[in-house]
Amino acid sequence: MTSPIDPVIEVAGIRKRFGPVTAVDGVSFTVGAGEVFGVVGSNGAGKTTTLECILGLRRPDAGTVRVLGLDPAVQGEQLRLRVGAQLQAAQLPPRLKVREALIWFASFYPRTQDPDALLQRWGLEARRSAAVGDLSGGERQRLFIALALLHEPEIVCFDELTTGLDPRARRETWRAVEALRTGGRTVLVVTHDMEEAERLCDRVAVFDGGRIVALGRPADLVDEIGADSLEDLFLARTGRHTEVDVR
Amino acid sequence: MTAKALWNTTRVELRLYLREPAGVFFTLAFPVLLLLLNGDGGNRPMSDYGGEGKMNLLVPGLLAMVMATMTVMGLPEGLARYREWGVLRRLRATPIRPSVVLGAQILVASAVTVTGAILLVGVGLAALGLDLPEAPMAAVAAFALGTVAFVALGFLLASLPLPARSTQALASMVFFPMIFVSGAAWPRDQLPGVAARVGDFLPLTYAVEALGDAWRAGLWNAGAMAVLAATAVASAAAAARWFRWE
Numbered sequence: 214m215t216s217p218i219d220p221v222i223e224v225a226g227i228r229k230r231f232g233p234v235t236a237v238d239g240v241s242f243t244v245g246a247g248e249v250f251g252v253v254g255s256n257g258a259g260k261t262t263t264l265e266c267i268l269g270l271r272r273p274d275a276g277t278v279r280v281l282g283l284d285p286a287v288q289g290e291q292l293r294l295r296v297g298a299q300l301q302a303a304q305l306p307p308r309l310k311v312r313e314a315l316i317w318f319a320s321f322y323p324r325t326q327d328p329d330a331l332l333q334r335w336g337l338e339a340r341r342s343a344a345v346g347d348l349s350g351g352e353r354q355r356l357f358i359a360l361a362l363l364h365e366p367e368i369v370c371f372d373e374l375t376t377g378l379d380p381r382a383r384r385e386t387w388r389a390v391e392a393l394r395t396g397g398r399t400v401l402v403v404t405h406d407m408e409e410a411e412r413l414c415d416r417v418a419v420f421d422g423g424r425i426v427a428l429g430r431p432a433d434l435v436d437e438i439g440a441d442s443l444e445d446l447f448l449a450r451t452g453r454h455t456e457v458d459v460r
Numbered sequence: 461m462t463a464k465a466l467w468n469t470t471r472v473e474l475r476l477y478l479r480e481p482a483g484v485f486f487t488l489a490f491p492v493l494l495l496l497l498n499g500d501g502g503n504r505p506m507s508d509y510g511g512e513g514k515m516n517l518l519v520p521g522l523l524a525m526v527m528a529t530m531t532v533m534g535l536p537e538g539l540a541r542y543r544e545w546g547v548l549r550r551l552r553a554t555p556i557r558p559s560v561v562l563g564a565q566i567l568v569a570s571a572v573t574v575t576g577a578i579l580l581v582g583v584g585l586a587a588l589g590l591d592l593p594e595a596p597m598a599a600v601a602a603f604a605l606g607t608v609a610f611v612a613l614g615f616l617l618a619s620l621p622l623p624a625r626s627t628q629a630l631a632s633m634v635f636f637p638m639i640f641v642s643g644a645a646w647p648r649d650q651l652p653g654v655a656a657r658v659g660d661f662l663p664l665t666y667a668v669e670a671l672g673d674a675w676r677a678g679l680w681n682a683g684a685m686a687v688l689a690a691t692a693v694a695s696a697a698a699a700a701r702w703f704r705w706e
Contacts, residue, residue, distance in 0.1 A: 270552055293555040303550035306542070308479045313472060320468035321556045 219246045221368060221399050222267060227276030229262050236262040237273070238423035249390070249400040251410040251431075253443075254420030255451065260403045261301060263420075264372055267401070268298055281367060294322060297366035299357040301373045301403075307346025311337055311356055314345060315363065322364035331359045335389075351382030358389065369393065370401040375409060387412060407444035411435075417443070421451040465556045469564035477534075477568055487530045487572050491522050491580045494645070495588065503589035512676055515590040517647070519581065520599075520671035524664055525644040526576040527606045530569045532635045535614035539565060540627035548705045558705065566611055573607050594678030602670035602685060609663055609688040612695035619703035643668040663691040 222244035229237040237259040244250040252260045265271040266278050269289030278285050283292045305314055315328035332338050335355040340348065348356065354374065361369050371390070375383040390413050393400055404410055410417050411431045419427040419434075427434050427450050431443050440446045477483060495518065503513035542548050542561075551561055584590030593599035617631055639645040641655045642664035648656055659665045666684035673679040 268553055270549075290555045290557070293553065298553040300546070300550055300553055303546035303553070305550065306476055306545070306547060308476050309472065313475070317468050317472045318554065320464045321554045 220244065221246045221281055222250075222401065223277075223279040224263065224267065225277045227263070227266055227273035227278060229259075229266065229271060229273050235423050237266070239276070240418075240420075240423070240425055241276075242418045242425065242428060244399060244401065246399055247394070247397050248415050249394050249402060249413055251414030251417035252401065252403045252420060253405065253407065253410045253417050253447065255405055258420035259423040260405075260420050261372060264298075264300075264370055264401070264403050268293065268296065268370065294364065295367045297361035297364060297369040299354075299361045299369075299371050299374060301376075303357075305345045305356075307344060309345050310341070311343055311345065311348070312341040314356065315359065318360050318363055324365075325363045326365060328363070331363065335359045336385075350377045351379060351386075354378060354382070354386065358386070362393075366398070368399045368401065370403070372403040374402065374404065375406065376404075383409075407442065407447055411443040419447055419450060426450045462557060462560060465560050466563050466567075469556075469560055470567045473564045473568040474571070477572065483530075483534055487526070487534065488576050488579055491526050491529075491576060492583050495519070495522055495580060495584060499588050502587075503591065513589070513591060515584050515588050516676050517672075519584050519590055520675045521644045521647075521668050522580055523577055523603060523671055524606065524642065524667040525639050526580060527573055527603065527667055528610050528635060528638065528644070528664055529576065530572045531607065531610035531614040532617065532638075533631050534572070535565060535569045535611065536617035536631050537624060537628045539615075539618035540622065540624040543704070543706060544624045546706070552705055562615075569611055569614065570607060577603060591675075593675040595674045595680065598674035598678070598680045599671060602667065602674050602681070602688075605685055605688045605692070606663075606667035606670070609667070609692040609695070612692045612699065613663065615699035615703065616695040619699040619701075621702075621704060638662050638664050641665075643672075663688060 220243040224243070225241050227237055227240050228235065240259065240263055252263060254260050262271065266273045267280055267285060269285030269292055272286040280292055281295055285292050312328060312332065315331060319325040319328055332341050335358060337352060337355055337359065340352055345353065345356070358371070358374070361371070374390070375386050378386060387409065390400060390402070402410065402413055414431060416428070416430050417434070418425045427446065434446050435441070435443055438446055438449060440449060498514070498518055501514060503515040505511040506514050506517060509517055548561065552558065581590070585592070617627060617634070620627065620630070622630065641651060641659035642648070642662050643659065644664055648659060648665070651659070666687040670681045670684035670688065673681040673684070
């Protein structure tokens with residue numbers, strides 16, 4: 214495995230415990246500028262905690278994190294001007310309206326894209342006056358993506374981006390992430406969806422039990438063990454593969 | 461940057477407040493309604509109370525109730541819901557300081573409380589023969605200090621690690637007994653002894669006293685104001701220690 218030449222995210226040996234549970238247990242990886250990097254694994258594998266350390270929402274118990282040369286735990290505010298995030302389990306007040314949400318979040322940054330252009334781009338034009346609580350799952354997710362991109366961040370993080378979306382919305386969202394790549398932006402995709410990781414990511418880190426069990430280009434990882442897909446690799450590496458005999 | 465974010469967050473919070481009809485009713489209309497229901501005879505002298513005008517007796521208590529309504533019933537539930545929905549979590553992923561979110565909550569709670577007070581006193585003065593306070597500055601000071609104390613108490617309730625529904629239940633359990641035993645919604649001297657004793661331990665009792673003394677006797681009740689100040693400091697310190705974003 215080679216490290217990127219121009220790393221924008223450097224995670225080195227981080228650990229995080231919550232009481233008796235070790236959520237992240239010695240995780241290291243680097244993400245290069247312009248790369249689409251996947252943090253994949255099942256629920257409880259330590260993916261979100263790792264993301265929270267990268268965003269400066271949690272301070273790791275051990276190890277170091279550098280994002281755009283900054284220490285997220287110390288220079289979080291500065292960092293979050295340059296990083297956008299769509300987070301899991303993070304909603305908006307249901308009575309807030311779509312356009313209001315964008316205008317509100319725009320006031321947190323010195324410079325932003327035009328909220329109306331974002332509404333257009335993410336297909337929310339017709340829903341601009343709808344309450345957030347009345348949006349469909351796909352619409353809500355598109356709003357969260359638009360909010361994450363509002364300030365044209367250098368790095369954008371998506372946590373379970375397409376969970377709960379119908380197949381069409383899921384594919385549209387993927388195409389949008391691919392469009393971000395052509396813009397040269399670094400994208401961190403946190404997902405338990407192996408198809409999504411395989412389709413979107415240049416490289417992936419496969420998490421299991423708070424550790425990285427595989428790291429590299431999806432195609433290489435799959436070839437290495439002669440698997441058919443990233444999902445097979447995941448099942449093989451994480452040791453949770455239950456054989457069902459269907460004779 | 462922070463000023464712009466604070467202004468916008470406050471505007472958003474104000475809009476969301478106005479979209480909850482029940483909240484608007486209880487904070488702004490309900491106290492005025494109570495006053496009007498007791499309005500027969502206007503500010504007529506009450507022989508049981510040394511000939512003091514009825515409105516002059518009622519309004520300071522209802523003002524204290526206004527002071528506790530948005531702060532104890534609105535603020536903690538709102539913050540607990542924000543925590544439950546992950547709104548606070550989403551805001552933490554932006555560069556704004558957490559204090560901006562809390563600052564907006566304080567501004568909205570204060571603005572609603574002051575508006576409720578102005579409506580109540582305005583209706584009293586215009587329609588029911590209420591007298592202006594004997595010591596206006598003391599009344600304003602007591603109201604301001606009490607509002608600060610109850611905002612802090614609201615944050616203390618919001619900082620308890622409870623689901624939003626439990627926070628709401630707890631706020632009701634604090635609010636309703638408190639307005640009845642403190643003299644805010646019912647005269648204290650008409651309460652049974654035990655209830656009046658319970659009132660001695662509640663900060664709202666001292667808000668009622670400080671406002672009543674300013675209104676009718678022209679007095680600065682330093683003791684009562686000290687209790688309100690102590691409530692503010694102790695609640696704010698405890699809330700700062702216990703408050704969690706998630």
